[in-house]
Amino acid sequence: MKIRSLYFYCLSLCLLLCFSAFASTPLCKTNPIQGGIVILQIAKITQTKPRVYFHDLPVMTLKKNKQWVAVIGIPLTQKPGRLSIKVETPRSTKQEFFSIKHHHYQTEYITIKKSSTSRPNKKFLQRYTRERKMMKALLNHWSNRTPASLHFYRPAQGRISGRFGLERYFNGVLSSRHRGIDIAAAEGTKVHAASNGIVLNTGRYLFTGKTIFIDHGQGLITLYCHLSKILVKKGQVVRHGAVIGNIGHTGRATGPHLHWGVYLNRTSVSPTLFL
Structure with a gap:
């Protein structure tokens, strides 16, 4: 009986850990403009969580659909055009590129x-x-x-x-x-x-x-x-x-x-x- 209980406990724990590993944080909307937000896929969830920087500042990194994604806030004063983030992992450092558009505010x-x-x-x-x-x-x-x-x-x-x-x-x-x-x-x-x-x-x-x-x-x-x-x-x-x-x-x-x-x-x- 104890062995059976231990089995179900271990099974439940494994399922919980697997779910946690792939659990996603509900994300906000995206809008690639000044004052908007850009979300980029940067690595597979099986990899170590990357460290991400935009303008040398740390960027939020979350799990989404078995991927690591970067959630980037764009300054109101940012000039439109092609921008990049730096993505650091234990094995490599790379750049990911994205573009933002001009937005005319009231x-x-x-x-x-x-x-x-x-x-x-x-x-x-x-x-x-x-x-x-x-x-x-x-x-x-x-x-x-x-x-x-x-x-x-x-x-x-x-x-x-x-x-x-x-x-x-x-x-x-x-x-x-x-x-x-x-x-x-x-x-x-x-x-x-x-x-x-x-x-x-x-x-x-x-x-x-x-x-x-x-x-x-x-x-x-x-x-x-x-x-x-x-x-x-x-x-x-x-x-x-x-x-x-x-x-x-x-x-x-x-x-x-x-x-x-x-x-x-x-x-x-x-x-x-x-x-």
């Missing part, structure tokens, strides 16, 4: 009279510089954990009031690119974690107000801005769909909304590719 032109603008004071600039450095470090974070899924839960219900990639010009000069989407909703509307992850940090910032950063693994970070309340703490494990805060208009915001951003290999990418 533009907004604002004219401001010089008399209506004021020069920010020293205290403001010091805080802005300090917070920008902190946020950059958080968005550049890398952990080796494999993301549970690249199919995300919509973080809030409401109207899309700001599109990803919007180029804003002040007095004819490009001032900023919108690195996320805005979801307008009533103050207090629940905000949900887009996927499983660990709360990397929370804080109140000059421009983004009350903000949450969630690490989903391998350079995939989501942030949730302008919240009225933060309901999670640094280091907390969250499940997809969990309530993490409430919509507000803290920071620089003209009305209650959620600014939701997605960052991959240190660059902002279109959140809609994950929905």
